[in-house]
Amino acid sequence: MTGAPTRQLWQRLEPERWPLPLEALPADAALVGGAVRDGLLDRLGPKPDLDLVVSGDAIALCRALARRHGGSAVVLDAERCMARLVIRGWSLDLARQEGASLEADLGRRDYTVNAIALPLRPGAALVDPSGGLEHLRQRRLVAVSEANLLADPLRLLRGVRLAAQLGFGLDPSSEAWIRRHHGRLPEVAPERVLAELEKLAAAPLGHRGLAQAVATGLLGPWSAAAAGPAASGDLALLERLGPERVAAAGLTEAEAAEALPLARLAALFDAEALERLRSSRKLQQRAGRLRSWRQRLEEGQPEEVSAVIAALPEAERLQLQRQLEADLPALLLAWPAGLAQAWLGRWRDPDDRLFHPRPPLDGRRLQQACGLAPSPLLGELMERLLLEQAFGRVHGAEAALRWARHWLECRPEAGGRTPRRD
Structure with missing residues (x-):
């Protein structure tokens, strides 16, 4: 996996802009996930989230980086040894490598386009054990395996979201797995499901993705x-x-x-x-x-x-x-x-x-000018003034006061008398 894709990815990532130098990271650190995928697709934002895999203690590394370079270290998952460094508007997620090698770690991920890694040591080539580069070229979203989807059932919905977000076609076998196991989604914390749905709804083709989520049965419980x-x-x-x-x-x-x-x-x-x-x-x-x-x-x-x-x-x-x-x-x-x-x-x-209703007068001024006590009558008067102003029959505070006095005088219930404050 050497050559043009790797060079092009480095150019788009612009590591010189990162909030800490590459030399601060371990020699075996590798960039994985969305930044690699989006860099290859040339859709990186100005401060992309950087997901890094290291062979050692990621939490200890995150805390050490925070001490040396500033920012805040947040433990994301102590059991899986994952932490986040928030520094100068950037977010760097560090995770301990799962398995004996980087390839093994990538083999446990959800979709092949997310299972591509860029080792950060000089001269290293992209690592792509599941064919994600070819699937990027084909604009096709393919699950790494059925078992990987079930390892975290949120990945079932994430596949639909990624396809809509990237404008990719969902691989038929992967879609079949999603349909087969859609009933597993309620096992996921509702907050995580909602976060995926909000990302899906915000995607350019989110309307199609949401319809696909309905068609596959994923949204049935909600x-x-x-x-x-x-x-x-x-x-x-x-x-x-x-x-x-x-x-x-x-x-x-x-x-x-x-x-x-x-x-x-x-x-x-x-x-x-x-x-x-x-x-x-x-x-x-x-x-x-x-x-x-x-x-x-x-x-x-x-x-x-x-x-x-x-x-x-x-x-x-x-x-x-x-x-x-x-x-x-x-x-x-x-x-x-x-x-x-x-x-x-x-x-x-x-x-x-009408489109931005605002009372022409506040309650205190109405009370003082019309001799009203706080009461349902005052509330009714304010609502009527709001309506008159919204439809252009009252303009300005003085006109509103004249209208209010006239309305109070003409109310049959008041007998022609304006209620006074005590």
Whole structure:
């Protein structure tokens, strides 16, 4: 495995930029995993995670490196002798070699494209015992072995995620193993499953990967799309959440990075499923609200969304904007392009008081100006003012005060009298 691939990989890795010199590492250290794979594919980020294998005590080495070069040493797995050095924005994972040789260590890994190593000693060639270089060339994801997948069942889902992330085809034999053993995934800690799903949802072809995960049975214990009458609708929505929808809706790269993963996850998982996956409460709420409004607005064909929205009472329209103020682009991804772009334009305007509802007056000023005590009446008045401002019938604080006084005077329940504070 000598020659051009090795030289090209060194050039792309730019070891002179690493946060510590190569001379600080043991002579038998080897770079493995994602950095090697992504370097060969020319898709390295500015500070890639570096996974290193050493023959000695990786935890002791990590602590020694932290003392000499700075950074923090974190023990990841004491039993397997794995630690992480976090230094100047970089992350270096060090692990003790498993087996009698580097080849033996690589033979225990999940997929062949992750089972390529670059020894860091000068002049060393790539080590590729399972044909990962050829599979990279073929853009094919191949499991090292069935037993290796079962050694950590999360690897079943990781295969689907890697295929979507890299744009690779999943090897038929590997896919068959995933289908055969999909029931093993619930053995994995829910937090680890969720982390893989979030990476999958963020991949450019994540919509296809998630659909494949459903088809292989991997998501059965959690996904609303795995069974039931809503399954076909959820999967149909998921199919629309590809990169082309980002372009059609007019989202920027930053907006898409936030909206697309949420839109995809919410297509498959309700709040209860995300709770079983031990997600944050915030993610459960965001996905739950998004699913609820999708069901409310998108029951018919996508082209009918505009008519459904037009029929909403003003209070419900305001509630939509309040609940999805931060996540509106995730809702727009499945809408017709013209409507999505129009709404996105208004959402980007921070002064649009329908898309970014803000009270025209705070409660204290209303109490002082109108002689109101804290009460349900005050809360109702503030809600009505919010609605009037959102739909352009009140502009500015003084107009809001005039409207508030008029509303209080005209309330039949008040008998024409404004309630006073004690």
